[in-house]
Amino acid sequence: MLDFVYLASQSPRRRQLLEQLGVRYELLLPDSSEDAEALEAVLKNEAPAAYVKRVTGLKLDAAVARLARRQLPPAPILCSDTTVAKGRTIYGKPDDALDAQRMLAELAGGTHRVLTAVAIQQGAQRFAALSTSQVTFEALTPAQIEAYVATGEPMGKAGAYAIQGKVAMHITRVNGSYSGIMGLPLWETASLLQAAGLAI
DSSP: OBOOEEEOOOOHHHHHHHHHHTOOEEEOOOOTTOOTGGGGOOOTTOOHHHHHHHHHHHHHHHHHHHHHHHTOOOOOEEEEEEEEEETTEEEOOOSSHHHHHHHHHHHTTSEEEEEEEEEEEETTEEEEEEEEEEEEEOOOOHHHHHHHHHTTTTTTSGGGOOTTSGGGGGEEEEESOHHHHHTOOHHHHHHHHHHTTBOO
């Protein structure tokens, strides 16, 4: 019976969520020669759901090649990607503080979607799922947005916020998977791991 997975993600939140499931994992992170950020480029007119599923698949392809290149023992490989969307507009990770302020100003006072795709490769088989949730922000003043951005929390986060952080005081409603919004939807992930033969 399989007893661990490779986690191909730099996100400490995904590690924490896997630990919550009691899943043993080994990190399978990109080499310095790999351009992991390039995989996240958005195609012209790409819908948010198609985007997040495609990027997760590309990350998993890269991780499968990495495992073979490093000649590591076989085990399921888990990849995930999260994006924030309002309508067809995709909000990735902010480039800088000003970009984070712009994103938060556009998301404030309304409801947006958080889409997280999960994919697992086990041998020749691939298992995939998509979690979609809604998050509603209260109206925010420029000063409130600046204060949040000054914490540094928005950097490296899709949509320029971390739901488990300080921004939670401005969130009036969440509909869907809290763990999915954090970056790894646990119900879908557990189902895929079981399908891949992991006992959890």
